Amino acid sequence: MKGYWDIFSKGLVLENPIFVLALSLCPALAVTTSVVNALTMGLTVTFVISMNNLIVSIVRNWVNPKVRVPIYITSIATIVTVAELLLQAFAPLLYKQLGIYLSLVVVFAIILARAEVFASKNRPFPSFIDGFGMGCGFTLAMLIVGVIRELFGNGTILGYTVLGSWYPPALIFIMAPGAFILIGYLVGAWNIWSARIEKAKGERGETI
């Protein structure tokens, strides 16, 4: 059981897709203007990446290595289309707000990278866990950015007013430059945090 926990948890901090691997950055900046958008995007990506890992892992023995990338891309594109249609049917407003970035989930490097690095070499269940962990790490990062941007840029969280009328919203957080600068500092914070975790592990004598 511990093995599965390790597979799951490495996506959360030490190999966090956004802050550490710096993959799939576009959505982290584009749709994190509000918490709802960030959460929807995070869950969509979690769904796509775990389903894709599962499928890639199931077919891994029949796929000729020479054509593996086009096959992975087709698989990802199919799952993304399913997710798109589901969102369009059940949450049309969110679908509209996420707009083009939803289709662009297809080309997220993190999804293809997990298929290539992990799912094509491992059994279906661990692959699913790996995808799920990476998706959760992605969602976590999206939520952190989304909460900060919505709180300081608009004074609200999930649409509820948190900071009262005494707080003049700092619009810069909602706009593009604020997103870049905020993520810059978050990456710095993440580096400090994961250095501490690794140090603590080293002191306990565990291998990293």
Added chain:
Amino acid sequence: MSEYLLLFMGAVVINNFVLTRFLGLCIFFGVSKNYDASAGMGMAVTAVITLSSIFAWLAYNYILLPLNVTFLTTIVFVLLIASFVQLLEMAVKKYTPNLHKMWGIYLLLIATNCVVLGVPLINVESGFNLAKSVVNAFGSGVGFALAIVLMASCREKLRLANVPKSLDGLGVAFIIAGCLALSFLGFSGMIK
């Protein structure tokens, strides 16, 4: 004519793909470490976007729309662009080996990339005709090249600076991108 000029300028500076629409960030941060590589990348992206947006437009208007299967747009565009880039890479390798040495490697990097997929999708969404699609795509490519070259110049200077250890690399790159975005914000409102 002025309509096309405005569209072009809008795509280059106002709706700059990297700095206001956040597309293509992976290569923007990945390849902007030195100036030559970023210039090569900028040119490769411009060429690929312009050409692939033509194919995407034709596929959308002559295949997807008549058959009423627009829900397949994403899949078709991704496969179309990825295979087109592969073919382009082979052709460049065969006919102009020098050019291939210069930016062949970047071609493969952008086979599946948000900026290359994003432009055709935006063209379709805005209902552009073929000429407008090409102008918009070319402008977006130029905008991308401009942003990545500016970024690379900043990062080359940065090597001499004393950056805190935790921010070194990606962190400070983001903060610079933020400053660039701030200056590009000045262009918004230039064209109504």
